[in-house]
Amino acid sequence: MDLQYFFELFVGGLTKGSIYALIALGYTMVYGIIKLINFAHGEIYMIGAFTALIIASALSFTGMNPVLIFLISTILAIIFSASYGVTMEKIAYKPLRGSQRLSGLISAIGMSMFLQNYVLLAQTSDFLPFPNLIPEFKFLEPVKSLISPSGFIILVTTAIVMILLTYLIKFTKTGKAMRATSQDPKMSQLLGINISKVITMTFIIGSSTAALGGVLISTHIGQLNFYIGFITGIKAFVAAVLGGIGSIPGAVLGSFVLAWTESFGTGYISSDYEDVFAFLFLIIILIFRPSGILGRPENKKV
Amino acid sequence: MLKIEGIQTFYGNIQALHDVSIEINEGEIITLIGANGAGKSTTLMSISGVEQARHGKIIFEGQDITHMDPDKIVQLGIIQVPEGRRIFPFLTVAENLDMGAFLRNNKEEIKRDIDYVYSLFPLLKERRSQAGGTLSGGEQQMLAISRALMAKPKLLLLDEPSLGLAPIIVQQIMNIIKKINTEQKTTIFLVEQNANLALKLADRGYVMETGKVTLNDTAKNLRENDAVKKAYLGI
Ligand SMILES: Nc1ncnc2c1ncn2[C@@H]1O[C@H](COP(=O)(O)OP(=O)(O)OP(=O)(O)O)[C@@H](O)[C@H]1O
Ligand SMILES: [Mg+2]
Numbered sequence: 001m002d003l004q005y006f007f008e009l010f011v012g013g014l015t016k017g018s019i020y021a022l023i024a025l026g027y028t029m030v031y032g033i034i035k036l037i038n039f040a041h042g043e044i045y046m047i048g049a050f051t052a053l054i055i056a057s058a059l060s061f062t063g064m065n066p067v068l069i070f071l072i073s074t075i076l077a078i079i080f081s082a083s084y085g086v087t088m089e090k091i092a093y094k095p096l097r098g099s100q101r102l103s104g105l106i107s108a109i110g111m112s113m114f115l116q117n118y119v120l121l122a123q124t125s126d127f128l129p130f131p132n133l134i135p136e137f138k139f140l141e142p143v144k145s146l147i148s149p150s151g152f153i154i155l156v157t158t159a160i161v162m163i164l165l166t167y168l169i170k171f172t173k174t175g176k177a178m179r180a181t182s183q184d185p186k187m188s189q190l191l192g193i194n195i196s197k198v199i200t201m202t203f204i205i206g207s208s209t210a211a212l213g214g215v216l217i218s219t220h221i222g223q224l225n226f227y228i229g230f231i232t233g234i235k236a237f238v239a240a241v242l243g244g245i246g247s248i249p250g251a252v253l254g255s256f257v258l259a260w261t262e263s264f265g266t267g268y269i270s271s272d273y274e275d276v277f278a279f280l281f282l283i284i285i286l287i288f289r290p291s292g293i294l295g296r297p298e299n300k301k302v
Numbered sequence: 303m304l305k306i307e308g309i310q311t312f313y314g315n316i317q318a319l320h321d322v323s324i325e326i327n328e329g330e331i332i333t334l335i336g337a338n339g340a341g342k343s344t345t346l347m348s349i350s351g352v353e354q355a356r357h358g359k360i361i362f363e364g365q366d367i368t369h370m371d372p373d374k375i376v377q378l379g380i381i382q383v384p385e386g387r388r389i390f391p392f393l394t395v396a397e398n399l400d401m402g403a404f405l406r407n408n409k410e411e412i413k414r415d416i417d418y419v420y421s422l423f424p425l426l427k428e429r430r431s432q433a434g435g436t437l438s439g440g441e442q443q444m445l446a447i448s449r450a451l452m453a454k455p456k457l458l459l460l461d462e463p464s465l466g467l468a469p470i471i472v473q474q475i476m477n478i479i480k481k482i483n484t485e486q487k488t489t490i491f492l493v494e495q496n497a498n499l500a501l502k503l504a505d506r507g508y509v510m511e512t513g514k515v516t517l518n519d520t521a522k523n524l525r526e527n528d529a530v531k532k533a534y535l536g537i
Contacts, residue, residue: 173404180390180401187388190350191453192376192405296392 007146009267010260015151015220017259018158021252022213023236024243025165026085026206028251031240032182033202034097036104040088040111041210042233043119044081046226048211049218050119052077053130060131070133074215078208085207086200094196112230119226127225130218150220157216161209162252169248174201182246231275238282244295253293257281303328303489304349304380304457309358309368311341311348318344320513321358326457331483331490333500333521335534336510342493343385345510346459349491350382351375362457377405379456383463385493387446391435395426398434398445402452412452419448422478440471447478457489458482464496472496476503497534501525509534 023045030038055073060066092107134149147155169175181188181198189195217232218224235258243254258278265277291297304326311319318341326332336342347353349360351372360368367375390398399419403412420427423444429437437445443463450458460479464472476499482488494500501507501521509517509530517524524530 173400176393176397176400177404179393179397183390183392184388186352187384187390188401189352189372190376190382190384190388191401191449192373193401194371194373 009263011146013260013263015154017256018154019213019217020236020239020255022209024240024251024255026210027240029202029206032246039108042229043115044207045210045214046229048077048081049214049224051080052215066133077215078211081211082204082207085203089203127223130222154216244292247294250294305361307359309355311355331504333492333504333507335497340510341513381450381453381455382459383446383450385461387442389434389442394431396430398449399452402449440467459491461493
């Protein structure tokens with residue numbers, strides 16, 4: 001067995017899984033709080049990438065340091081996308097709160113199509129090049145064939161985000177309120193938790209990490225178009241379901257499991273079936289664990 | 303302290319409350335008794351702002367709270383322990399208590415109140431890192447009351463705290479309610495189907511039937527009322 005090849009696939013899966021995880025977090029958190037599959041979530045990721053591209057392009061004329069450009073455009077992309085996410089919730093989901101679940105789902109699909117077409121019209125349908133803003137890292141020299149500088153940035157950033165998020169959810173008041181709301185919104189209200197604020201917070205966090213994922217992957221691959229949110233969005237959604245929708249560790253685990261399945265599947269079996277592996281794996285897992293790897297069965301209240 | 307004036311609350315087109323009026327004075331224990339589906343829980347949810355009254359008024363300490371948001375009402379000091387206790391099953395006992403103190407910021411006072419509820423229910427202290435969902439029914443009721451106390455209630459609304467519990471636990475819970483009333487000067491509005499128990503504890507009581515208040519009197523008089531005896535006390 002070729003060990004070098006194995007590690008390449010492993011690291012490739014790790015990188016891809018990180019991006020899935022950054023997006024899947026938003027799906028799972030929003031579902032946890034308002035029981036809605038936010039199908040427009042992938043579009044937030046795409047908008048994040050576009051925003052960064054526009055800002056980075058503008059700044060590159062100033063002769064600014066590329067690393068600084070990268071930081072500024074990433075931060076602005078996150079802020080911009082988060083406000084998109086929050087606005088989306090206020091316009092498309094909040095008015096439907098309390099109505100049937102299907103209404104919310106349809107609204108989400110509509111929102112997704114709207115945002116795709118909006119970016120298509122405002123920008124272009126062509127792939128646009130994304131500037132390379134990540135410097136070479138000396139210490140990566142020995143493992144150059146395994147991991148690129150942008151891949152390295154993806155792994156480190158994702159790890160930091162996961163640690164911060166775990167801290168937020170587990171130990172802060174806001175995090176506890178989010179968990180409480182996902183378990184029993186009515187009771188949370190009775191203790192003075194403002195549900196609307198919790199939902200807004202959830203959309204801010206989910207949109208921010210998705211936008212971050214969008215910026216990172218575009219830097220990594222070097223191009224983007226209006227459609228990137230669709231397929232990656234669906235994959236991240238699959239990852240969230242795989243891990244157990246509503247569960248945050250589940251979304252992260254599901255993302256890596258899915259990415260490795262794709263990576264090893266295409267590497268060792270056939271590269272023609274990349275997307276098939278994802279869905280095949282989903283079906284197999286759901287047969288044995290209907291609520292996902294770490295998901296809890298819906299707890300019906302008496 | 304709390305004045306409910308002719309409220310009507312609806313679920314869609316179904317009217318659950320017809321002109322309900324109730325008055326609670328500071329320091330009292332008031333009970334609301336009635337059969338299944340009479341509208342007791344709806345009355346509490348109307349006070350808490352979760353099911354807002356369509357007509358009528360609810361005044362708390364001179365302020366109209368009829369159409370206030372639930373979190374604002376909690377902020378004013380009206381806390382409800384709802385029917386079925388509604389413990390957050392996947393939060394630990396300690397985290398459930400933290401949620402009770404959600405609107406408070408003074409860490410020292412919060413710590414003191416946690417010690418106070420642990421002194422009321424030492425069992426909860428032992429179980430503090432256990433998930434709420436793993437507690438027994440009685441323990442969950444203790445936690446639900448403790449969680450509400452963490453919000454520093456002026457007026458505590460209790461919805462059938464005795465439901466489904468063994469008599470000995472019920473007695474213990476009733477003693478604690480009395481203790482909270484005397485020690486903490488918390489006003490109590492106790493909804494119960496167990497009229498026997500409630501009328502022993504309360505100063506005054508209201509009787510509710512199909513969304514209307516049909517009787518209101520001192521607890522003593524209600525205990526001796528023939529209609530109440532027949533319908534609710536099983537005598
Ligand atoms: N969410 C709801 N949607 C529609 N109708 C409801 C809802 N909740 C309660 N009702 C109806 O309102 C009426 C009053 O219900 P409520 O729960 O207030 O009664 P209750 O006195 O608390 O009864 P119990 O002792 O069984 O708890 C009942 O007829 C009930 O069917
Ligand atoms: Mg009830």
